Amino acid sequence: VTTVRLAVIPGDGIGPEVVGEALKVLDAVAADAGLAFERTGFSLGAGRYLETGDVLTDDDLEAIKAHDAILLGAVGGVPGDPRLAGANIERGLLLKLRFELDHYVNLRPSVLHPGVASPLASPGDVDFVVVREGTEGPYVGNGGAIRVGTPAEVANEVSVNTAYGVERVVRYAFAAASARPRKRLTLVHKTNVLVFAGSLWKRTVDAVAAEYPDVAVDYLHVDAATIFLVTDPARFDVIVTDNLFGDILTDLAGAISGGIGLAASGNINPDGRFPSMFEPVHGSAPDIAGKGIADPTAAILSVALLLDHLGHGAAADRVRDAVAADVAERGDANRSTTEIGDAIAARLGATVGAH
Numbered sequence: 626v627t628t629v630r631l632a633v634i635p636g637d638g639i640g641p642e643v644v645g646e647a648l649k650v651l652d653a654v655a656a657d658a659g660l661a662f663e664r665t666g667f668s669l670g671a672g673r674y675l676e677t678g679d680v681l682t683d684d685d686l687e688a689i690k691a692h693d694a695i696l697l698g699a700v701g702g703v704p705g706d707p708r709l710a711g712a713n714i715e716r717g718l719l720l721k722l723r724f725e726l727d728h729y730v731n732l733r734p735s736v737l738h739p740g741v742a743s744p745l746a747s748p749g750d751v752d753f754v755v756v757r758e759g760t761e762g763p764y765v766g767n768g769g770a771i772r773v774g775t776p777a778e779v780a781n782e783v784s785v786n787t788a789y790g791v792e793r794v795v796r797y798a799f800a801a802a803s804a805r806p807r808k809r810l811t812l813v814h815k816t817n818v819l820v821f822a823g824s825l826w827k828r829t830v831d832a833v834a835a836e837y838p839d840v841a842v843d844y845l846h847v848d849a850a851t852i853f854l855v856t857d858p859a860r861f862d863v864i865v866t867d868n869l870f871g872d873i874l875t876d877l878a879g880a881i882s883g884g885i886g887l888a889a890s891g892n893i894n895p896d897g898r899f900p901s902m903f904e905p906v907h908g909s910a911p912d913i914a915g916k917g918i919a920d921p922t923a924a925i926l927s928v929a930l931l932l933d934h935l936g937h938g939a940a941a942d943r944v945r946d947a948v949a950a951d952v953a954e955r956g957d958a959n960r961s962t963t964e965i966g967d968a969i970a971a972r973l974g975a976t977v978g979a980h
């Protein structure tokens with residue numbers, strides 16, 4: 626049995642609700658996979674900030690680093706809550722973790738499972754993955770404002786793109802495309818307007834493409850990519866894109882492939898120097914928090930990505946198969962968060978319902 630030290634950050638809103646179900650499913654597959662998860666819970670997020678004034682202390686960060694992987698629910702308070710005006714939980718916690726732990730690949734698969742309703746009339750066979758850059762772009766916090774609150778205010782937010790940072794994520798995307806049956810890679814950017822960053826991304830993709838003659842490469846401007854994600858999502862296989870475009874495209878990708886409640890993600894440090902972090906694409910959903918109706922499937926599928934990352938692809942496939950079987954039979958039934966988690970865990974052999 627291999628022991629895996631797992632840091633668990635339930636977070637805010639529906640975060641703890643969906644993480645509870647994800648852990649249930651993890652427990653259901655761990656033993657058969659020869660894994661024992663040694664969990665440490667971390668109380669972090671808007672709730673912790675309101676209690677203690679801390680967002681993420683150095684001690685928290687060091688303690689998290691001592692783990693093999695991280696499972697996160699969602700963080701962030703109710704938008705507009707005046708008590709949170711002095712803090713930025715998203716930047717100070719979530720992005721800080723992604724940056725400090727060098728999660729340069731933000732992996733966000735989209736699969737439209739049979740039986741799942743899509744808002745698209747004829748979506749076709751949707752099965753693609755967005756490889757979103759995770760440590761650069763407009764997210765780096767390279768910005769500032771002057772004369773704030775005056776008519777002469779200037780507010781800047783600079784997108785940082787380095788040759789090193791772009792090349793490593795592009796290489797990851799090509800390797801991923803090469804390992805998939807369709808072997809297609811689409812660069813999404815806005816090279817017609819963002820000429821400097823666009824040029825760097827385009828030249829990097831062209832250069833790496835020469836090493837992958839088996840991968841068919843194309844390019845789309847991000848605005849056009851949103852058209853095709855709606856009119857012909859089946860055309861996509863691997864999309865590689867920058868941090869901000871990837872954020873926006875993956876909410877859209879979630880919506881067309883069954884809803885944001887099914888969209889999983891992995892913030893990966895492929896070098897293995899730091900623990901990778903797995904979390905649903907969605908946020909803390911203050912509008913439905915506490916009602917027990919959040920869909921835990923995205924968190925459960927994030928556990929599958931965690932298992933992939935740990936080298937346990939067979940266990941990951943078992944989780945995905947259980948989810949596929951569950952969603953195929955969902956119909957219109959309005960099940961609770963717990964009922965969905967129990968049903969998926971039960972398919973994996975767990976004895977559930979004893980809570």
Ligand code: NAD
Binds near residue numbers: 643700703911918919
């Ligand atoms: P959100 O993803 O929380 O919610 C958007 C909509 O999707 C809401 O109507 C919500 O009810 C619904 N939804 C989300 N997850 C669902 C699920 N599992 N099942 C059913 N419905 C679901 O986005 P938002 O409202 O823009 O943000 C809310 C807070 O979460 C903000 O503070 C934001 O910064 C934060 N956030 C955090 C993360 C993260 O922790 N990774 C991601 C996105 C947003």
Ligand code: IPM
Binds near residue numbers: 701715716908
């Ligand atoms: C996501 C979220 C985050 C992002 C926010 C909360 C910082 O929207 O994980 O998609 O923009 O990356």
Ligand code: MN
Binds near residue numbers: 872873876906
């Ligand atoms: Mn997002």
